[in-house]
Amino acid sequence: MVAVMFCMIISANAQNDRYDSVMAKRTGADDYGMKSYVLAFLKTGDGKITDKARINALLMDHLKNIGKLAAEGKLVLAGPMMGDNKGIEGIFVFNVRTVAEAELLGQSDPAVKAGLFSIEYHPWYATAALMEIPEMHKKLEKKKML
DSSP states (O other), rough: HHHHHHHHHHHHOOTTTTTHHHHHHHHTTTTTTTTEEEEEEEOOEEEEEEHHHHHHHHHHHHHHHHHHHHTTTTTEEEOOOSSSOEEEEEEEEEEEHHHHHHHHTTTTTTHHHHHHHTEEEEEEEEEGGGHHHHHHHHHHHOOOOO
């Protein structure tokens, strides 16, 4: 029994033979391959905007802001929800450690400033592999959104 427990402990503490220290450093991974982010839910805002041209302009500026934050490495993922999601319009995954940092980035969004959207922020711990997604996405998109 002691020998089995000893083997289990040794096995649990063994190093991963596929570990890539260069990728771990590039992505900011900790020893578990994880890192801190801020997950943000874009919700329907309380701005009473009814002019369709104004809404469309705000949405275009919203997409431009997403592109800018992504290019700066501050936004890892973003996307709209599909279907009826009880007021949740989309998500952002910010590459920052604190909610305060994410709030500053969220306030740079013209659609948020105008009240078209509001944002709810949550600290989140997830795989550092998410940091590879922006470069991977560039290889998959046939057309640019803007």
